[in-house]
Amino acid sequence: MKLSENAVKVLEKRYLSKDENGNLLENCEGMFRRVAKAVASADAEYTDEKGIAKLEQEFFDMMADLEFLPNSPTLMNAGRPLGQLSACFVLPVEDTMEDIFEAIKNAALIHKSGGGTGFSFSRLRPKGATVNSTGGVASGPISFMKVFNAATEAVKQGGTRRGANMGILRIDHPDILDFISCKKDNSEITNFNLSVGITEDFMKAAEHNLEYELIDPKTKLPAGKLNAKNVLDSIVEMAWKNGEPGIIFLDRLNKDNVVPKLGEIESTNPCGEQPLLPYEACNLGSINLYNMLTDDGKALNFAKLAETVKKAVHFLDNVIEVNKYPLPEIDKMTRGTRKIGLGIMGWADILCSLGIPYNSQKAIDFADKVMGFIQENAQKASRELAEIKGVFPYYEDSVFADRGLRLRNATVTTIAPTGTLSLIAGVSSGIEPIFAISYIRNVMDNNELIEVNQVFRETAVRENFYSDELMRRIARVGTVRDMEGVPGKIQNIFVTAHDVSPEWHVKMQAAFQRHTDNAVSKTVNLGHTAATDDVREVFILAYKTGCKGVTIYRDGSRDLQVLNIGGVK
Ligand code: ADP
Structure with a gap:
């Protein structure tokens, strides 16, 4: 398995089954097996034992290869007594x-x-x-x-x-x-x-x-x-x-x-990406785009992406079935509309590895293309499921009935923050830019542990400018902008959240929103010295470009945040 040391630590602390004394009852592979088995079991009435075993293996491989991960409650609770799987x-x-x-x-x-x-x-x-x-x-x-x-x-x-x-x-x-x-x-x-x-x-x-x-x-x-x-x-x-x-x-x-x-x-919901009716729940899942590259790493493998979207929709639709809802009202609403929210993570990483600056029209066009493709394929998968398993129960009350578009799920796409999922997969979160190219994680006995963005590390080694000393210098400021020892071309590609102007943040959010049924989780970062007028402009731009909402964060404006990446999960 390709999990990083950090990922294993997070999983052991919160996700793996333990006995009453806190001893682990499973390892990470065991967790994916437990989840795959529970979720595949929803197909029992449509196939035989062999079919279920095949599906379970497909679901397992997709998670263990870090191509797709369901939201945290599914990883934590599937196949366990609590069984509550929605975020x-x-x-x-x-x-x-x-x-x-x-x-x-x-x-x-x-x-x-x-x-x-x-x-x-x-x-x-x-x-x-x-x-x-x-x-x-x-x-x-x-x-x-x-x-x-x-x-x-x-x-x-x-x-x-x-x-x-x-x-x-x-x-x-x-x-x-x-x-x-x-x-x-x-x-x-x-x-x-x-x-x-x-x-x-x-x-x-x-x-x-x-x-x-x-x-x-x-x-x-x-x-x-x-x-x-x-x-x-x-x-x-x-x-x-x-x-x-x-x-x-x-x-x-x-x-x-x-x-x-x-x-x-x-x-x-709490991070804003999932509008819901009262008593409705939704389970999310995210495709790790960084693992969707072609073998030579030079392009996005659209065939693999289509295949993964199809499996992911099947997976998320099954989650609705095996989910144990905390209230009868929620059970009824959630099974009634069967909303799912498939999104992505690793967006900034894939842009960097393809040499596309986040703050460029090329990146926006690519976002339109990729998310358009995901939306189209997710809807197709939901249509195919409807042919076998039927449309969602409230279909006749939906706008799709008028259009004759027979779907299994009232919504199929959502861009989640992927706070913990991206940590598990070891990629940049959701559609956010890279936060820091490298950072100092631990200082023990004067030994600094430097974490370097994996795409940057690979690029630096390949292009022959890697050195520990350089990574340490980058870690002090987080960004490679104007950094001596980093080629200019690379400086332009590896932009961090604070190198990206608020306008590009909003444009990227708007691009994903154009192809997302639900909403998009995104924080528009502003520099510490930004003025109130800059905030107003972000709000108005978000409004004009069709975003469903907007959240801003001005660097250093508060000490603690409710949902800090990796912080509170
Ligand atoms: P994860 O990566 O853990 O699956 P995300 O960061 O993508 O989760 O967040 C998705 C949604 O999960 C949030 O919008 C929220 O509804 C829920 N969520 C996230 N963190 C928490 C938390 N600490 N407690 C409760 N719900 C949370």
Whole structure:
């Protein structure tokens, strides 16, 4: 097996089965075998024992060769008693005490199993509204978010990984200004990522410096007006200060809601890549593009990619079947729409190895081509599955019924952050640029352990400029830009997140979004000295280029992040 020392460490700590004394019951290969067996078993009614064994081997090979990995809960829980395999959930929060605390309980159960939860708090009556039964006043969405946050904190120790949440409030909720600034103090609501749910009307009002109306969600009556430009400025200011809130474009999420008859999409999962209906869950999986190169390493092997997409869709569709859902409502919704989210990792690595700078039109064109190809093949695979196993149960309520497009899955593609998966596969995460070309991992007895990006190391050796001394110099700054000893051509190709301007970050996100059913996880990095105007420009560009939302992070703007790559998993 090709796993790095680091990958094995992560798997042993969190993913492999252990007995009650913490002794390992399986090795990494055993984990992939367990997962392959559990997931292949879903085909029992369609094939015989030999067919199942063949499928299991295919699934095993695909994971063990690090060509495709399902999201963490599937690796952790498949074939084990818990059996909860999804990473993403959205739970409804209705405006009653019973419903609020029911949602907290449900979130706790999901966190315990390694899943993340998203909530829209937009239905909660604003702070100061009356409570009929007691005559008192309501404390508003933000105070309840703090209760959700405390519950998440308490579950942290007992679960497979620390819980993560997404909290969303509509831009026209009367408490929106409090929401925008509620994480001004970085120690507050730490288990949440926050996004403001923005509408097209709001964006237009902001553009023309106009007022927009706030609506009381309880009474549905107008509850005052705010100047849209000023509100956008507040969001920009807070995002500049500490990276939050992000924004999501609610109308766009709903334009792509393929089962509108079942309800409105109000929230996404914690990292924003998976819009879902209330009580819907989704399991994700990612293809490691770096392992999709031709044998000579000079091109992307599209035939292999097509084959892998087909197997991956089959795999993810089977996960829906063998998954044990934490609630009957989730079971019903998730089996009803059968959404899956196939995406990629290792994008920056493959660009580097093909000599394409991330911040170039060539990279954007390639993104369109590759993701277009994945989307087309994933949909084809879902169509073929539908012929054998039937369309998803809510198909008649979907937009596909009108088009006669018979699919097994309501959605097929999502670009996940792949925080842990990319670590396991040893490649760059999701569609992000390389974070650092090399970095110092450990300083013991004055011995520095230098980690070097594998593609860069190979290139440096091949092009004859590798030296430990150079890698150490690069590690001090992370980037090879203007680095003596690195050929100019290589400097242009091996760009890091901070060498890439915000515009190229957004353009890349938009390119992937064009071919993705769900959404794209991406952080737009800004330098420490970036101004608030730069943040505003990113928001507007994301809006104009068709992104479904955007998250920015200004270097050094906060010490701790909820979802840090490799940090909290
Ligand atoms: P992984 O690489 O571990 O499979 P990703 O980084 O791709 O996970 O994240 C995918 C989704 O998994 C997130 O958007 C979120 O819904 C969920 N998730 C990630 N990290 C956590 C966490 N610590 N706790 C709960 N859910 C998480």
